[in-house]
Amino acid sequence: MIDTLTCDAEVDASGLNCPLPLLKAKxxxxxxxxxxxxxxxxxxxxxxxxxxxxxxxxGHSLLQQSAEAGVYTYWLRKA
Known part of the structure; x- marks a missing residue:
């Protein structure tokens, strides 16, 4: 299951429009x-x-991504 993928940090960019989600992730x-x-x-x-x-x-790895009910979730592994 996607939700079981562990992460070291999380960024909630809900409600923000391009390019802010990517900027916060960077x-x-x-x-x-x-x-x-x-x-x-x-x-x-x-x-x-x-x-x-x-x-x-x-060069970072996009390990997984999901889209559900207008919420998009990404897991990135830092290079």
């Missing part, structure tokens, strides 16, 4: 050790595109 990742997992919660539908592109370009 700021948190900068404070984390390599290999740590960040969970991000967003209500911005555009975040699906943003986080997959960000992971590909930054």
């Amino acid at each position: 700021m948190q990742l900068n404070q984390m050790a390599a290999g740590a997992v960040l969970k991000v919660i967003s209500t911005d539908a555009g975040s699906q595109r943003d986080f997959s592109t960000f992971a590909r370009l930054s």
Whole structure:
């Protein structure tokens, strides 16, 4: 089950529009050790595109993502 994926930190960006969810995630990742997992919660539908592109370009791993009832959740492993 997706919800059992453990994380080292969490960012709740609910109610924020692009680019704020990604910006908050980047700021948190900068404070984390390599290999740590960040969970991000967003209500911005555009975040699906943003986080997959960000992971590909930054070298971080997008471990998992889910979309349920307008809530988008991402798990990123810091490179």
